[in-house]
Amino acid sequence: xxxxxxxxxxxxxxxxxxxxxxxxxxxxxxxxxxxxxxxxxxxxxxxxxxxxxxxxxxxxxxxxxxxxxxxxxxxxxxxxxxxxxxxxxxxxxxxxxxxxxxxxxxxxxxxxxxxxxxxxxxxxxxxx
Numbered sequence: 501x502x503x504x505x506x507x508x509x510x511x512x513x514x515x516x517x518x519x520x521x522x523x524x525x526x527x528x529x530x531x532x533x534x535x536x537x538x539x540x541x542x543x544x545x546x547x548x549x550x551x552x553x554x555x556x557x558x559x560x561x562x563x564x565x566x567x568x569x570x571x572x573x574x575x576x577x578x579x580x581x582x583x584x585x586x587x588x589x590x591x592x593x594x595x596x597x598x599x600x601x602x603x604x605x606x607x608x609x610x611x612x613x614x615x616x617x618x619x620x621x622x623x624x625x626x627x628x
Contacts, residue, residue: 506623507533508561510540510594511549512580512608513616522552525611525618533605533620540597542568542589561597568592574607594621 509529511522530536540561541549553560569585573595576587586592590608598621608619 506598507535507537507605508540508594508598508602508621508623509536509538510563510590510592510597510619510621511545511616512542512584512589512593512618513545513548513611517548517611517613517615519548519551519555521611521613521616522548522618523555524613525609525616526552526556528609528611529618529620532609536620538597540593542584542593545589563593563596567596571595574604588617588619590617590619591621594619597621598623 538559538561539549539553540563542565543562544565546562550560571592573587573591580589581587588608591604595602602621602623605620605622608617610617
């Protein structure tokens with residue numbers, strides 16, 4: 501078995517966000533960081549991310565909304581804190597989905613239409 505890093509892209513977005521908003525944010529992450537292994541979203545935001553996962557043939561991980569406030573994020577959005585109890589939904593989701601020893605590759609990125617955010621977490625030592 502070979503150990504490698506797992507790249508998990510987490511998403512946060514406004515209710516007005518479209519599939520294109522998420523796809524554009526994902527493409528920014530891929531341009532900056534390379535291949536993405538899995539996508540992740542809070543359960544309440546899952547359908548749109550699942551649609552993106554199906555289109556891109558990438559597995560989607562669901563994260564409990566109740567867990568979002570338990571994660572320290574690099575970004576501290578007042579709006580996100582009031583709505584979801586975390587400084588960045590995208591960063592929190594990515595970290596939770598990637599597992600207990602995951603780390604963020606940087607702060608979230610924002611889609612061109614400013615309706616979606618995406619963040620990349622890296623989980624080290626995944627064995628294949």
